[in-house]
Amino acid sequence: MIEMSMEKMRVRFAPSPTGPFHIGGARSALFNWLLARRYGGKLILRIEDTDLERSSRESEENIKAALRWLGIDWDEGIDVGGEHGPYRQTERLPIYAEYTAKLLESGKAYRCYCTDVELEAERQALMVKGLMPQYMGKCRNLSAEEEQKLIAEGRRPTIRFRVPENQMISFHDAVRDTVTFDSNGIGDYVIVKSDGLPVYNYAVVLDDALMQITHVIRAEEHLSNTPRQILIYEALGLPLPEFGHISLILGKDRSKMSKRHGATSVEQYKALGYLPEAVVNFLALLGWSPPGEQEIFTSAELIELFSLDHVAKNPAVFDIDKLNWINSHYLKKLDLDTLTEMALPHLKATGLISEELNAERLEWVKQVVGAVRDYVSFAAQIPEHAAVFFHDDVAMENDETAQILKDPDVVRVMDEFLAKLAAMESITGEQVQAMLKAIGKELKLGGKKVFMPVRVALTGQMHGPELASLIPLLGIERTMARIRHSMKLVQ
RNA sequence: GGCCCGUUGGUCAAGCGGUUAAGACACCGCCCUUUCACGGCGGUAUCGGGGGUUCGAUUCCCCCACGGGUCACCA
Numbered sequence: 024m025i026e027m028s029m030e031k032m033r034v035r036f037a038p039s040p041t042g043p044f045h046i047g048g049a050r051s052a053l054f055n056w057l058l059a060r061r062y063g064g065k066l067i068l069r070i071e072d073t074d075l076e077r078s079s080r081e082s083e084e085n086i087k088a089a090l091r092w093l094g095i096d097w098d099e100g101i102d103v104g105g106e107h108g109p110y111r112q113t114e115r116l117p118i119y120a121e122y123t124a125k126l127l128e129s130g131k132a133y134r135c136y137c138t139d140v141e142l143e144a145e146r147q148a149l150m151v152k153g154l155m156p157q158y159m160g161k162c163r164n165l166s167a168e169e170e171q172k173l174i175a176e177g178r179r180p181t182i183r184f185r186v187p188e189n190q191m192i193s194f195h196d197a198v199r200d201t202v203t204f205d206s207n208g209i210g211d212y213v214i215v216k217s218d219g220l221p222v223y224n225y226a227v228v229l230d231d232a233l234m235q236i237t238h239v240i241r242a243e244e245h246l247s248n249t250p251r252q253i254l255i256y257e258a259l260g261l262p263l264p265e266f267g268h269i270s271l272i273l274g275k276d277r278s279k280m281s282k283r284h285g286a287t288s289v290e291q292y293k294a295l296g297y298l299p300e301a302v303v304n305f306l307a308l309l310g311w312s313p314p315g316e317q318e319i320f321t322s323a324e325l326i327e328l329f330s331l332d333h334v335a336k337n338p339a340v341f342d343i344d345k346l347n348w349i350n351s352h353y354l355k356k357l358d359l360d361t362l363t364e365m366a367l368p369h370l371k372a373t374g375l376i377s378e379e380l381n382a383e384r385l386e387w388v389k390q391v392v393g394a395v396r397d398y399v400s401f402a403a404q405i406p407e408h409a410a411v412f413f414h415d416d417v418a419m420e421n422d423e424t425a426q427i428l429k430d431p432d433v434v435r436v437m438d439e440f441l442a443k444l445a446a447m448e449s450i451t452g453e454q455v456q457a458m459l460k461a462i463g464k465e466l467k468l469g470g471k472k473v474f475m476p477v478r479v480a481l482t483g484q485m486h487g488p489e490l491a492s493l494i495p496l497l498g499i500e501r502t503m504a505r506i507r508h509s510m511k512l513v514q
Numbered sequence: 515g516g517c518c519c520g521u522u523g524g525u526c527a528a529g530c531g532g533u534u535a536a537g538a539c540a541c542c543g544c545c546c547u548u549u550c551a552c553g554g555c556g557g558u559a560u561c562g563g564g565g566g567u568u569c570g571a572u573u574c575c576c577c578c579a580c581g582g583g584u585c586a587c588c589a
């Protein structure tokens with residue numbers, strides 16, 4: 024059904040710049056972007072900043088930076104301009120005023136002089152009676168005289184939309200098919216605040232209509248706002264776009280994802296060392312499924328395959344394990360220089376390296392990163408795996424590791440290893456491997472009796488990077504020193 | 515509470531009246547590597563409940579339960 028109207032598809036992403044850019048917002052942006060790119064349409068980026076209290080330019084910048092980081096670009100909107108601007112709601116006030124005047128004039132909207140306290144009292148009264156809180160229309164039919172009186176009291180009115188009674192509002196939703204609401208469940212709602220600024224439900228309609236948006240694809244939390252908006256489209260005789268409400272992203276406990284579920288903003292994932300390709304890949308698969316069994320997709324592939332037809336109606340739990348898996352996949356293909364760049368801030372933050380690195384030291388760090396890269400899902404995990412390369416004051420992780428070094432054969436293994444090392448000028452991974460194998464043969468010991476003690480002596484742990492990569496990076500001197508140190512520890 | 519939306523394994527999900535109910539993550543086992551990880555192979559595990567409709571329901575309809583969203587001078 025979408026196919027026919029694809030020609031001039033215009034979709035939009037319209038975030039409000041209030042705080043960190045939520046991962047759910049990123050998914051909405053992504054779906055819109057995918058749609059626009061898939062059908063050769065346009066993506067418009069509009070900023071909904073009518074909440075003066077909470078909106079900030081800083082957060083607007085964060086959103087743009089996050090979108091760019093994800094590789095999501097827009098064709099019209101803030102920064103890039105376009106024929107339907109301005110693209111920031113606070114800069115569109117005269118436009119809204121024009122339509123508000125029409126609504127007022129035709130009686131489809133009216134001024135309401137009720138105060139917060141009065142409204143709150145009304146809500147409470149309704150609740151006590153077990154009724155749903157709703158504006159009862161006190162100012163619906165004020166006479167000119169009454170209005171004058173209220174104005175004289177110094178009251179600043181809001182403007183409310185007069186919701187028609189007994190009207191079923193039905194609309195087609197691209198992901199949910201037909202959705203129906205009863206207008207009787209909607210009280211006259213505020214469209215312009217007493218400070219003259221429009222409320223979201225009103226501004227969004229005017230903007231979408233005026234910007235000629237053809238498909239309004241947004242999160243499910245807006246589904247029950249849609250009938251209110253449709254009423255305004257109708258009152259103003261504006262053409263309705265196609266709506267599509269995508270499901271929400273839930274936390275592990277199945278409630279809407281929030282801070283207590285861990286990282287929720289795009290910035291946080293970036294800071295933890297996730298790759299934008301991985302985040303995009305993961306987000307695309309959350310609530311949408313492509314045909315086939317492929318799991319890893321480039322943006323280009325996603326664009327080619329994306330369609331609203333396979334967007335899920337049910338909410339999806341954010342599965343960090345899967346994101347980790349996808350990210351480690353992309354991490355593996357990353358060149359070592361880039362990966363090292365990503366690791367550096369984390370190595371510094373954990374105190375493993377200092378601010379200043381000379382070229383030689385940087386090269387060494389790079390190799391350390393290379394030695395542990397297969398063990399991590401995201402860059403912030405690198406320090407914990409790389410730590411063994413930095414700390415020479417080895418401590419036994421537990422009794423088990425200490426026990427391993429107390430094995431009577433270990434002294435011979437270490438003496439032999441120390442002797443061999445002492446005879447070397449430098450050492451490579453292959454040489455380490457050969458050396459340890461030779462020791463096993465000479466002393467007639469199994470591999471486990473050689474490798475494990477050496478590993479424990481060097482790191483204090485039973486798990487870690489391969490000895491063949493660890494020892495050359497440590498160098499002969501540090502290797503020998505660590506062995507002596509550890510052997511003394513368990514004596 | 516009213517309204518709206520949803521419900522296939524632990525998670526993401528395919529399925530669109532007849533299937534051995536895909537695949538992925540996670541988990542478990544085996545192999546590889548003289549550790550771990552990586553990789554390879556294999557395994558455990560799913561249609562919320564009850565009524566219909568139908569020769570036949572995971573699939574269509576109704577009710578219930580559960581989950582989510584929303585009911586602001588926030589978006």
